[in-house]
Amino acid sequence: MKAGRLIAVLALMASGLSPMTARAETLTNDMVVALVQAGLGDDAVIGKIRASAGNYALTTDDLIALKKRGVPGPVIAAMIESGSQGAVSAKAAYSADSPDPLTPHPSxxxxxxxxxxxxxxxxxxxxxxxxxxxxxxxxxxxxxxxxxxxxxxxxxxxxxxxxxxxxxxxxxxxxxxxxxxxxxxxxxxxxxxxxxxxxxxxxxxxxxxxxxxxxxxxxxxxxxxxxxxxxxxxxxxxxxxxxxxxxxxxxxxxxxxxxxxxxxxxxxxxxxxxxxxxxxxxxxxxxxxxx
Structure with missing residues (x-):
């Protein structure tokens, strides 16, 4: 195991988290704002958004609030893209032949x-x-x-x-x-x-x-x-x-x-x-x- 990887694993173990738990992290609006305010740079924050699950509030008012809190446009766009992918995944739950009437079906x-x-x-x-x-x-x-x-x-x-x-x-x-x-x-x-x-x-x-x-x-x-x-x-x-x-x-x-x-x-x-x-x-x- 490379030294860098070993250090990362030890750090996770010290914090009481496993690598799987860390990967299961779900980002929110406030967490994205915190990453931006920490000065990580757009590329790093966008990479984190794309690699993580997200539970974002993305109404028009939410987007304006993000901008006022200093979140750059490219980062907001990445959040919107992540939310759209989540909607596509939700649509996969639709069934054309499920006998359960409460399961969403196409019109x-x-x-x-x-x-x-x-x-x-x-x-x-x-x-x-x-x-x-x-x-x-x-x-x-x-x-x-x-x-x-x-x-x-x-x-x-x-x-x-x-x-x-x-x-x-x-x-x-x-x-x-x-x-x-x-x-x-x-x-x-x-x-x-x-x-x-x-x-x-x-x-x-x-x-x-x-x-x-x-x-x-x-x-x-x-x-x-x-x-x-x-x-x-x-x-x-x-x-x-x-x-x-x-x-x-x-x-x-x-x-x-x-x-x-x-x-x-x-x-x-x-x-x-x-x-x-x-x-x-x-x-x-x-x-x-x-x-």
């Missing part, structure tokens, strides 16, 4: 499947179709014309064998730091940018056709027009807040085998102009139930 809608969460990505209905057109025409508008949102494929990618599945909604309020880091949010699309509760969604069942799934999202006759999911097509569900921005959602009754989805509330419209209110571009979080 989105999840199905609790066995011992993990499965994220349901939104499917966009990029087309609409009409039903009952002949009846509407032959009765001069007395019979209703239905408008349907269509999504491709006959089954959803996410499936469950439970007749009464459990879902978790993670809104941006619960994952704000991750969202600000650039992680895409499924809620940020047009009017959906303000979604904060499952109450803004409707649970529906799809009619399965040859190569697609469709659901009624509007109707029109001589009496007027309606845009949105019809009341009799809605499937009831309960929800409870687990923590700010996180909600647990369960259907109030068992779901028969079939294709389902949570659809964001469609704005009401009137007459043919209802096409402009998003009926043909609904965002649907689809899943399948196959007990």
């Amino acid at each position: 989105g809608l999840y199905l609790l499947s066995d011992a993990r969460m499965v994220r349901i990505d939104p499917t966009t209905s990029n087309q609409s179709k009409t039903g009952g057109l002949l009846g509407y025409a032959f009765t001069g508008g007395l019979a209703s014309l239905s408008i349907k949102a269509v999504i491709p494929n006959v089954t959803a990618r996410v499936r469950t064998g439970r007749a009464r599945p459990t879902f978790y909604f993670y809104f941006d309020e619960a994952t704000r730091s991750l969202s600000q880091a650039g992680t895409p949010s499924p809620w940020l699309s047009g009017p959906a940018s303000a979604i904060t509760s499952p109450n803004e969604f409707t649970l529906i069942r799809f009619d399965v056709k040859k190569d697609r799934r469709e659901t009624r999202t509007g109707s029109m006759n001589l009496a007027g027009a309606k845009s949105g999911v019809m009341d009799k097509d809605r499937i009831a569900f309960d929800y409870e807040q687990v923590t700010p921005g996180v909600f647990k959602v369960t259907p109030t009754a068992d779901l028969p085998a079939g294709e389902y989805g949570f659809i964001y509330s469609i704005s009401a419209g009137a007459g043919p102009g209802m096409w402009s209110h998003g009926t043909g571009s609904a965002r649907i979080f689809d899943f399948a139930v196959h007990p």
Whole structure:
């Protein structure tokens, strides 16, 4: 062992600290100020900051206070950089499939499947179709014309064998730091940018056709027009807040085998102009139930 290393170890032993304890030191604002006031120089203080854990207060007022106490700009920048690295480490604690609802998850809608969460990505209905057109025409508008949102494929990618599945909604309020880091949010699309509760969604069942799934999202006759999911097509569900921005959602009754989805509330419209209110571009979080 070199003489310098031996002296350092002996000094640590004399102070009652081990080398591991010394390395575990966590710097604070006051400790950085003390290092600067001791005249160590910017390079030495920055090196210490980069080699040590830090628990810094870095609000705007804290930064101004550091400057007033004589901490140079490069040292303050090193403290900010160290704090940013700590935030990145904290984000690593996010989980995309942890079954614990209190574990931070990226924003989105999840199905609790066995011992993990499965994220349901939104499917966009990029087309609409009409039903009952002949009846509407032959009765001069007395019979209703239905408008349907269509999504491709006959089954959803996410499936469950439970007749009464459990879902978790993670809104941006619960994952704000991750969202600000650039992680895409499924809620940020047009009017959906303000979604904060499952109450803004409707649970529906799809009619399965040859190569697609469709659901009624509007109707029109001589009496007027309606845009949105019809009341009799809605499937009831309960929800409870687990923590700010996180909600647990369960259907109030068992779901028969079939294709389902949570659809964001469609704005009401009137007459043919209802096409402009998003009926043909609904965002649907689809899943399948196959007990």
